[in-house]
Amino acid sequence: MNIDAALRYLPIADAIMKNKIKEPILEVGSGTNGISDYYDGYVYGVDNDFSKTNTCKNPNIIHKKGTIFKIPFKKESFLKVVCLDTLEHINKENRQNALNELLRVTKKDGTLYLGFPSGFLSQQFETIINKLFKIRHNKKDNPWLLEHKMYGLPGREEVSNYLKVSKVSSFKIVNNLNIFIWFLIHLFFTVLDEDRRILKITSVFKKPIFLFGKFLNIPPFYRYIFIIKK
Numbered sequence: 341m342n343i344d345a346a347l348r349y350l351p352i353a354d355a356i357m358k359n360k361i362k363e364p365i366l367e368v369g370s371g372t373n374g375i376s377d378y379y380d381g382y383v384y385g386v387d388n389d390f391s392k393t394n395t396c397k398n399p400n401i402i403h404k405k406g407t408i409f410k411i412p413f414k415k416e417s418f419l420k421v422v423c424l425d426t427l428e429h430i431n432k433e434n435r436q437n438a439l440n441e442l443l444r445v446t447k448k449d450g451t452l453y454l455g456f457p458s459g460f461l462s463q464q465f466e467t468i469i470n471k472l473f474k475i476r477h478n479k480k481d482n483p484w485l486l487e488h489k490m491y492g493l494p495g496r497e498e499v500s501n502y503l504k505v506s507k508v509s510s511f512k513i514v515n516n517l518n519i520f521i522w523f524l525i526h527l528f529f530t531v532l533d534e535d536r537r538i539l540k541i542t543s544v545f546k547k548p549i550f551l552f553g554k555f556l557n558i559p560p561f562y563r564y565i566f567i568i569k570k
Contacts, residue, residue, distance in 0.1 A: 343525050346378065347517050348424055348563060352453050353379040356420055366418040368408050368442060369426035376401035384418075386411055408438045416447040424455040424565075427494045429487045435494065436502050443506055446570045455516065455565040456494045462562050463493055465523050472531045482530060496564055503568060511568040515561040522562040 353375055356365060361381065367374045370385030371393035383401045390403055397403070406412040408426060423442055430438055439454070446452050457466070470485040496513065503511050 342529055344517070344522065344529070347521075348455055348565070349375050349378040351514070351516070352422060352424075352455075352565070357381070361420055363419060364402075365420040365422060366411075366413065366445060367422040367424075368406075368411060369423055369429075370401065372396075373398045373401055375422055375424075384413070409434070409441055411441055411445050413445045415444055416450075417445050419447050419450040421446045421450065421452045424453070425457065425563075427454065427456040427499070428491060429484070431491050432494075432498075435498075436505065439499075439502050440506060443508065443568075443570055448570055449509075450570050452568040452570065453565060454499070454568060455563055456499075457488070457563050458493050458496055459560070459562075461519050461560050462522075463488075465519055465562075466493075469523065469526045469530060472527070476531050499564075499566060503566070509569040511566050514565045514567060515557065515559070516563040516565050517561060518558055519560045519562045 357380060364382040364384055365375070365379070366384045366386065367376075368386045370376075370383070370387055372385075372390050372395050373393070374383065374385050376383040376385065376398045379400075381400065384404055385401045386404050386406045386408075388405065388407050390397075390405075404412050408423070408430065421442055427435055427438065442452055442454070466485050466488055470482050470489070473482045473485070474480060500511075500513075
């Protein structure tokens with residue numbers, strides 16, 4: 341568990357559990373556990389390399405190897421599909437195709453939860469964290485922040501236009517995580533906490549951290565979460 345993951349996953353996990361969804365949900369780009377760390381039901385996790393997240397696998401997630409461009413499920417297989425912090429690792433020219441594939445496996449009247457960091461301030465704060473990371477780690481870039489820089493963070497209007505092309509039923513946008521809180525989280529956990537001592541201490545406070553985070557969920561925001569009805 342890490343705080344950034346908790347603050348992006350728990351609102352979605354809570355919303356799905358309130359709807360009392362009994363069938364499995366799908367997460368694309370899940371890594372080893374993804375939303376299954378915060379969700380009580382069964383999850384199918386799709387990723388091209390589950391070894392990138394070095395953690396013990398939860399019993400409630402079933403791994404399926406695949407990509408966001410080729411999800412290994414039939415059309416309209418899932419009522420709830422989750423894809424968080426993945427779009428920024430795809431070049432802009434391919435993002436519409438990725439979104440179309442996510443919608444393909446979402447059932448009619450189902451919901452796709454699509455989240456990503458966005459905006460000028462988010463880019464600037466990521467640059468600062470990466471510079472600090474390089475100082476701490478022998479001039480090596482943080483790999484996921486380097487990809488953010490290479491591909492560029494998705495824009496709110498950009499994704500809204502993709503959805504208009506895809507002709508979804510409706511969508512709404514939820515702001516997620518104050519940028520200054522994001523900065524402090526990654527200053528401690530990405531830059532400074534090399535031996536993961538702080539992470540181990542905070543892992544027992546998942547729900548209190550989420551409640552605290554909701555209280556401080558004020559602008560400027562690091563991430564948007566699109567809640568898309570097919």
